[in-house]
Amino acid sequence: MKRFKVSEVAKMFGLSTTAIYKHLKRVQTRLKDHVFKDGGLTLVSEEGVNILRESITVPTVSSREVTPASAPDTRLDGIEKAVLAMAEQMKVMVEENRSLRSEVSLLRGLLPAPVEKPINKEKVKAAAPIRVNAPESSQREISFWESVKLGLDDCCGLLFGRG
Numbered sequence: 001m002k003r004f005k006v007s008e009v010a011k012m013f014g015l016s017t018t019a020i021y022k023h024l025k026r027v028q029t030r031l032k033d034h035v036f037k038d039g040g041l042t043l044v045s046e047e048g049v050n051i052l053r054e055s056i057t058v059p060t061v062s063s064r065e066v067t068p069a070s071a072p073d074t075r076l077d078g079i080e081k082a083v084l085a086m087a088e089q090m091k092v093m094v095e096e097n098r099s100l101r102s103e104v105s106l107l108r109g110l111l112p113a114p115v116e117k118p119i120n121k122e123k124v125k126a127a128a129p130i131r132v133n134a135p136e137s138s139q140r141e142i143s144f145w146e147s148v149k150l151g152l153d154d155c156c157g158l159l160f161g162r163g
Contacts (some may be wrong), residue, residue: 003036003043012049013056020052027055 006024010017024031024042034048044052142150 002046004046004049006042006044009044009049009052013053015056023052023055027051030055 004012006017006020010020013020021042024035024044028035030051031044031048034045034051036043036045
């Protein structure tokens, strides 16, 4: 029984070695008795090459074999009718949009031109600055030793349940 390297199989089929490895993985259950590892080489038996050939070649369909469906799909007919109805509605909406745009342009022509009024600087008063009082501080400054004492009191209170 002759064994072929993957590179030889790739040359036989006119494919890359990567493509052959992908096909080997895809049909590995059928090829388990026909693929061998020899050190770093993957070898395929003649029977394995035939199995690969079957999995790689895709059957083609000739135009003579294709026959049109005898009965049209009713679901597709319903979709086609809905699309045609929507296209008709779209035409109506486009025409309505055009007529409304022309009416708007006619109405704009009837309006008088806007007149800009000059600003009377005397009536406009300068904004007076607002004074905001800072809140009074409710905390007093304490010395370092007072802060140490407070910290120790808090610790003792936590440890001994006071405070």
